[in-house]
Amino acid sequence: MARPCFFYTDALLDYNLGPQHPLRPVRLRMTYDLLESYGMLGNAVEVVAPERADWEEVAETHSRDYLEMLNRLDDGEPVRGMQRYGFGGGDNPIFEGMYGASLLYTGASADAAQAILDGAGGGQVAFNISGGLHHAHYNSAAGFCVLNDCAVALRRLRRKYARVAYVDIDVHHGDGVQELFYTDNSVLTISLHESGRTLFPGTGFTHEIGEGDGEGTSINLPFAPSTTDEVWLEAWREAALPLLKAYNPEAIVLQMGTDTHELDPLAHVCLTAQGWLEAVKDVRDLGRPIVAVGGGGYNLTTVPRMWTLAVATLTGTDVPDEIPASYPHRGAGLLTLTDHAPPSVTARQTETARQFAAQSVAELKTLFFARYGLAS
Numbered sequence: 139m140a141r142p143c144f145f146y147t148d149a150l151l152d153y154n155l156g157p158q159h160p161l162r163p164v165r166l167r168m169t170y171d172l173l174e175s176y177g178m179l180g181n182a183v184e185v186v187a188p189e190r191a192d193w194e195e196v197a198e199t200h201s202r203d204y205l206e207m208l209n210r211l212d213d214g215e216p217v218r219g220m221q222r223y224g225f226g227g228g229d230n231p232i233f234e235g236m237y238g239a240s241l242l243y244t245g246a247s248a249d250a251a252q253a254i255l256d257g258a259g260g261g262q263v264a265f266n267i268s269g270g271l272h273h274a275h276y277n278s279a280a281g282f283c284v285l286n287d288c289a290v291a292l293r294r295l296r297r298k299y300a301r302v303a304y305v306d307i308d309v310h311h312g313d314g315v316q317e318l319f320y321t322d323n324s325v326l327t328i329s330l331h332e333s334g335r336t337l338f339p340g341t342g343f344t345h346e347i348g349e350g351d352g353e354g355t356s357i358n359l360p361f362a363p364s365t366t367d368e369v370w371l372e373a374w375r376e377a378a379l380p381l382l383k384a385y386n387p388e389a390i391v392l393q394m395g396t397d398t399h400e401l402d403p404l405a406h407v408c409l410t411a412q413g414w415l416e417a418v419k420d421v422r423d424l425g426r427p428i429v430a431v432g433g434g435g436y437n438l439t440t441v442p443r444m445w446t447l448a449v450a451t452l453t454g455t456d457v458p459d460e461i462p463a464s465y466p467h468r469g470a471g472l473l474t475l476t477d478h479a480p481p482s483v484t485a486r487q488t489e490t491a492r493q494f495a496a497q498s499v500a501e502l503k504t505l506f507f508a509r510y511g512l513a514s
């Protein structure tokens with residue numbers, strides 16, 4: 139098939155942490171509907187229903203004890219000892235069907251990686267907006283994430299490619315993915331995020347560079363609250379993007395969390411949709427195959443716009459900024475794809491954010507540039 143694969147089925151909405159939880163499954167459907175309104179489904183992308191991930195494959199990323207506990211929780215009833223595996227708190231409540239729903243979003247990322255390996259739809263990009271659950275650890279659930287689909291996709295890509303990269307533009311540190319490949323130099327992890335000093339999960343400092351064989355393949359670019367487009371993009375292009383190019387990966391998993399947006403209720407970075415999109419373009423322009431997964435994003439007026447922009451950008455589709463009248467959720471905040479009002483940030487906040495980013499950039503240059511043969 140000539141069109142990039144977009145793995146989606148409404149069954150993905152069953153990954154539902156409850157009515158009070160900020161991770162609202164409807165954001166996936168709202169994105170799907172927006173792509174549909176733009177006429178992109180069946181044109182820019184081919185919608186393909188994903189399969190559940192294979193247990194044995196997931197067991198390369200998570201402990202068998204953890205997966206067995208997850209399986210036992212599938213009927214939504216508490217099981218003794220579940221807290222030890224991160225289940226049952228406010229962030230990761232248990233729910234009926236959790237095991238199957240987790241395997242499905244993870245399978246969608248594995249399928250997207252396989253589409254790249256098979257050259258499906260041109261082999262340049264494949265999508266799973268229900269994925270990007272980057273906080274899940276080897277042995278525990280965390281930060282709304284049960285299974286680390288990003289890691290499963292990276293491992294699937296590794297079946298063919300010697301060197302792959304993970305690029306994470308979610309506002310939170312991609313701690314689970316970093317940890318899972320911390321000693322592995324065949325996977326470069328790059329995470330841009332609000333500093334762990336002010337935001338969950340409290341990690342992602344520049345000095346976390348990997349260990350053993352993996353030393354020098356874990357890159358963290360932290361930012362201060364109120365960071366805006368220009369500061370974020372300049373730091374990305376000055377410190378992280380050159381390292382990504384120098385590593386020269388054969389394929390990339392791009393985690394496209396949209397909670398970096400100013401309007402996101404869970405974090406404090408202040409990007410616009412179009413500012414964030416510039417980093418997506420930069421990754422596209424490397425010309426490597428991309429598995430594009432979702433991630434955070436808790437404002438229902440920003441997620442559908444930003445993921446539609448990303449799908450359009452990564453598939454080379456021109457879309458008018460004005461959201462079509464046929465879009466069922468059209469309304470305040472969902473009238474145009476890009477933002478038309480600048481973030482409300484003071485000059486003083488911007489100066490603080492600029493200094494913080496400059497410090498992060500300087501630290502990354504010191505830690506990595508000579509290692510990658512780059513001049514500071």
Ligand SMILES: [Zn+2]
Pocket residue numbers: 308309310395397433434435
């Ligand atoms: Zn996030």
